[in-house]
Amino acid sequence: MNSKNKKDSILEKDVDSMNDNKKGPGGKRVTFNKNRISWRIGLNNFAKHLFSLSTVFAVVVLVILLFQIIKGSIGWLDWQFLTSNLSIFPEKAGIIGAIVGTLYLMMIVIPVTLILGVSTAIYLEEYAIEGRIQRFIKVNISNLASVPSVIFGLLGLTVFSRMLSLGSSIMAGGLTMSLLVLPIVVVSSQEALRAVPGFLREASYGMGADKWTTIWRVVLPVSIPGILTGAILAISRAIGETAPLVVLGIPTLIMKIPTGVLDDFTVMPIQIYYWTLDTVLTPEYAYLASATIVVLLLTLFILNSVAIVIRNKFQKTF
Amino acid sequence: MRSTNEEQNKYVYDVRGLNLWYGDNQALKDITMGVEENEITAIIGPSGCGKSTFVKTLNRMIESIPIVRTEGEILYHGHDIFGSHMMVEELRTRVGMVFQKPNPFPKSIFENVVYGPKIHGVKDKKILMEIAEQSLRGAALWDEVKDRMSENAYSLSGGQQQRLCIARTMAVSPEVILMDEPTSALDPVATMRIEELMEDLKKEYTVIIVTHNMQQAARISDKTAFFLSGELIEFDMTHKIFSNPQDKRTEDYITGRFG
Amino acid sequence: MGKNSIREIIQNNIRNKNHFSDKVMPKVFFVMASISVITTFGIVYTLIFDSIKFFSQVPIREVFSTNLNPLSRDPSFGFLPLLNGTLLTTIIAMIVAVPVGMAAAIYLSQFASAKLRKVLKPILEVLAGIPTIVYGFFAYSFVTPLLMNLIPSLGAKNALSPGIVMGIMIIPMVASLSEDAMNAVPTIMKDGALGLGSTKLETTLKVIIPASISGIVASIVLGISRAIGETMIVTIASGSSKNFTFDITQSMQTMTAYIVEFTSGDAGSGTVGYYSLYAVGLILFVFTLGMNLIAQYISRKYREEY
Numbered sequence: 001m002n003s004k005n006k007k008d009s010i011l012e013k014d015v016d017s018m019n020d021n022k023k024g025p026g027g028k029r030v031t032f033n034k035n036r037i038s039w040r041i042g043l044n045n046f047a048k049h050l051f052s053l054s055t056v057f058a059v060v061v062l063v064i065l066l067f068q069i070i071k072g073s074i075g076w077l078d079w080q081f082l083t084s085n086l087s088i089f090p091e092k093a094g095i096i097g098a099i100v101g102t103l104y105l106m107m108i109v110i111p112v113t114l115i116l117g118v119s120t121a122i123y124l125e126e127y128a129i130e131g132r133i134q135r136f137i138k139v140n141i142s143n144l145a146s147v148p149s150v151i152f153g154l155l156g157l158t159v160f161s162r163m164l165s166l167g168s169s170i171m172a173g174g175l176t177m178s179l180l181v182l183p184i185v186v187v188s189s190q191e192a193l194r195a196v197p198g199f200l201r202e203a204s205y206g207m208g209a210d211k212w213t214t215i216w217r218v219v220l221p222v223s224i225p226g227i228l229t230g231a232i233l234a235i236s237r238a239i240g241e242t243a244p245l246v247v248l249g250i251p252t253l254i255m256k257i258p259t260g261v262l263d264d265f266t267v268m269p270i271q272i273y274y275w276t277l278d279t280v281l282t283p284e285y286a287y288l289a290s291a292t293i294v295v296l297l298l299t300l301f302i303l304n305s306v307a308i309v310i311r312n313k314f315q316k317t318f
Numbered sequence: 319m320r321s322t323n324e325e326q327n328k329y330v331y332d333v334r335g336l337n338l339w340y341g342d343n344q345a346l347k348d349i350t351m352g353v354e355e356n357e358i359t360a361i362i363g364p365s366g367c368g369k370s371t372f373v374k375t376l377n378r379m380i381e382s383i384p385i386v387r388t389e390g391e392i393l394y395h396g397h398d399i400f401g402s403h404m405m406v407e408e409l410r411t412r413v414g415m416v417f418q419k420p421n422p423f424p425k426s427i428f429e430n431v432v433y434g435p436k437i438h439g440v441k442d443k444k445i446l447m448e449i450a451e452q453s454l455r456g457a458a459l460w461d462e463v464k465d466r467m468s469e470n471a472y473s474l475s476g477g478q479q480q481r482l483c484i485a486r487t488m489a490v491s492p493e494v495i496l497m498d499e500p501t502s503a504l505d506p507v508a509t510m511r512i513e514e515l516m517e518d519l520k521k522e523y524t525v526i527i528v529t530h531n532m533q534q535a536a537r538i539s540d541k542t543a544f545f546l547s548g549e550l551i552e553f554d555m556t557h558k559i560f561s562n563p564q565d566k567r568t569e570d571y572i573t574g575r576f577g
Numbered sequence: 578m579g580k581n582s583i584r585e586i587i588q589n590n591i592r593n594k595n596h597f598s599d600k601v602m603p604k605v606f607f608v609m610a611s612i613s614v615i616t617t618f619g620i621v622y623t624l625i626f627d628s629i630k631f632f633s634q635v636p637i638r639e640v641f642s643t644n645l646n647p648l649s650r651d652p653s654f655g656f657l658p659l660l661n662g663t664l665l666t667t668i669i670a671m672i673v674a675v676p677v678g679m680a681a682a683i684y685l686s687q688f689a690s691a692k693l694r695k696v697l698k699p700i701l702e703v704l705a706g707i708p709t710i711v712y713g714f715f716a717y718s719f720v721t722p723l724l725m726n727l728i729p730s731l732g733a734k735n736a737l738s739p740g741i742v743m744g745i746m747i748i749p750m751v752a753s754l755s756e757d758a759m760n761a762v763p764t765i766m767k768d769g770a771l772g773l774g775s776t777k778l779e780t781t782l783k784v785i786i787p788a789s790i791s792g793i794v795a796s797i798v799l800g801i802s803r804a805i806g807e808t809m810i811v812t813i814a815s816g817s818s819k820n821f822t823f824d825i826t827q828s829m830q831t832m833t834a835y836i837v838e839f840t841s842g843d844a845g846s847g848t849v850g851y852y853s854l855y856a857v858g859l860i861l862f863v864f865t866l867g868m869n870l871i872a873q874y875i876s877r878k879y880r881e882e883y
Contacts, residue, residue, distance in 0.1 A: 051681070054677045055680065068718075123609060147862065150833045151620060152620075154624065155619055155623050157840060212599055240708025243709075246840070247836060272711070276717060276813055289718075418765075421769040
């Protein structure tokens with residue numbers, strides 16, 4: 001009773017004061033009543049719950065997705081699956097070819113994107129003079145980042161596969177993928193370089209060091225954790241990307257495990273793609289696809305964890 | 319019961335033993351003071367003394383900082399503002415606030431002034447126009463903006479923006495107006511205009527103003543509270559504080575020996 | 578060794594230095610940086626070059642027809658079914674992504690406690706990091722069968738299921754970009770609204786959202802661009818029917834899925850069918866680039882003045 005009274009009293013006072021001669025600037029007082037204010041607060045709380053449910057929806061979807069996929073992989077994901085080659089018999093099929101193919105692909109993507117990406121970032125942050133060229137390159141990179149991956153596939157198909165006659169080899173796929181993830185490395189490297197405090201550069205210049213020496217001996221070492229974090233994110237993207245490789249025409253069934261960068265190859269996403277398409281013919285392929293997805297997601301999870309560890313561990317405080 | 323409660327309490331704000339911590343740092347120490355109706359109370363003290371924290375506690379704006387913890391009571395017309403049945407929206411409707419930096423909304427001048435009435439359900443365009451005019455007149459801004467009500471508020475000068483914010487606060491007819499160093503971001507001319515305005519405000523409202531400027535406090539306020547390191551050192555009539563301070567530290571501060 | 582001899586060594590070194598690195602390095606890095614520009618030109622050149630061959634052989638009236646039959650002996654290249662497929666799946670995706678993404682953005686930036694935000698944001702990031710092929714599998718093998726229970730006439734391949742899943746994929750993007758925009762609204766402005774006795778909801782709807790509307794719209798436009806360019810989800814779950822239909826329970830093909838089908842199919846280099854995928858690629862590129870430029874324009878032009 002007491003509490004109810006308390007709540008009401010302050011409101012009723014308002015009604016009283018409206019009748020007072022003490023009024024607003026010109027005699028007009030805005031009138032409030034407790035119903036309206038309770039209604040507004042109720043609406044606020046309702047909206048809050050609605051918004052939180054929407055956010056939880058995303059979490060629920062993630063849980064369902066992971067649950068379905070892990071459920072599908074149980075009984076199929078085992079050592080035999082990881083170490084066997086492709087087979088038309090689901091029980092015998094494995095993804096060693098796709099795992100080796102992914103590793104080979106990374107042998108191209110990692111050095112190419114790192115060299116191109118970090119160099120571009122160094123140019124933009126350290127050497128380029130503020131002006132049209134610098135701005136053009138920046139705008140270009142941000143637009144490149146949003147070009148659909150399937151378009152990169154067309155670029156790779158024309159330039160690497162046909163013009164350079166690389167076909168659907170690891171080299172063609174790796175170069176295509178490198179260009180696709182290049183903007184990620186450039187942007188994160190730029191941020192890493194920008195985060196290097198000016199006084200470190202000044203200290204180096206102050207001792208008479210030239211620009212390149214300063215970049216090489218002072219700026220780059222300090223920014224390596226940031227650059228690595230970005231590189232790992234880029235690699236994750238390349239490992240999970242499917243469309244450009246499909247456009248390059250990676251053959252459906254590769255029985256031979258690649259031994260060089262000019263060999264044909266397959267990777268985990270491609271394997272998931274074909275197995276999913278063929279579930280109509282062989283229902284068990286859905287389990288193989290699930291098992292491959294679990295391996296793919298685990299790989300990405302490990303890579304991202306490493307990125308987070310690097311970021312936290314080497315985060316220098318100045 | 320309600321009325322007795324109020325009769326017993328002549329204060330608009332009755333602060334009793336207020337302690338406040340930011341995490342482990344105590345910012346306010348055992349503050350006890352009462353604020354009476356239709357008076358201007360100035361709060362002075364060196365920066366970091368807790369004066370800003372104190373006014374922000376009065377309408378619970380301080381709660382937007384998650385690590386804040388309070389102890390003690392603040393009675394507003396006899397009701398504990400920290401009580402579980404206090405609706406913070408209502409408290410802030412009755413206790414308006416003007417901030418350090420002018421903070422109009424990125425809307426037209428008119429929309430800024432009628433923002434409060436609108437959320438309280440006033441829809442009639444005529445009444446809204448009336449409220450806008452009264453509030454802008456009250457904030458001594460009407461003549462400057464009456465022909466440009468639909469212009470963006472950010473086209474005004476800093477001083478005009480701050481008076482717009484005062485008008486915006488007045489539009490919901492609060493009982494108390496809290497001012498947190500309202501002139502610190504303004505030039506001397508704009509500051510003077512707002513000080514002139516204060517005299518008029520006093521007739522309608524109870525005003526609590528934080529200021530770093532002692533002359534300002536001396537010019538405009540009825541009572542002055544001196545804060546130092548989170549403590550309320552002295553609280554009295556303004557002329558007494560400035561002519562005959564009881565505490566040595568108050569004297570040191572107003573004579574400019576520190577701060 | 579005395580002080581003087583060290584100074585001598587250093588000065589000798591400086592005198593003998595040819596400043597090679599400071600002359601060459603800027604040029605090396607400039608060449609590296611230009612690769613990204615060359616890539617863009619490569620894309621534009623490739624698409625336009627082969628599209629010209631396509632448009633020189635196919636009359637423009639045929640392109641704007643609804644008859645798409647690229648592999649028949651008498652092929653026909655009406656792209657309207659593809660545009661329609663892309664449009665419908667994108668609309669479905671945005672119907673899911675915009676309300677949920679916005680709600681999540683509002684919740685995270687205005688309502689959630691710091692603790693809760695610390696848990697929820699990484700989960701959204703995980704959702705954003707899942708490869709699209711995984712979403713494709715999820716749409717085809719889980720969402721479609723689930724929807725079949727509600728809509729018995731739903732085809733095994735349809736536009737609805739990949740549309741919804743694409744929307745789920747885009748939620749984190751809309752949410753995090755919108756949240757950034759809302760967080761950029763100055764605290765003093767938010768305090769101004771709260772100080773007048775507004776509820777958090779009123780503050781959000783009347784002050785925060787109007788003040789950050791350009792960033793929010795930009796995030797939605799980028800989401801649309803993402804949906805238009807998304808490939809694997811629609812390829813797997815929407816199939817390759819080239820019918821011009823508005824029935825979202827049936828299979829339809831998007832522009833991206835057409836490109837995938839054709840390159841992994843039998844169309845040999847030099848045929849009209851082969852060139853057609855560059856023409857579709859060019860349309861796709863223009864659409865997504867246009868969307869991105871619009872997003873950049875909005876966030877630059879309508880940046881609020883506060």
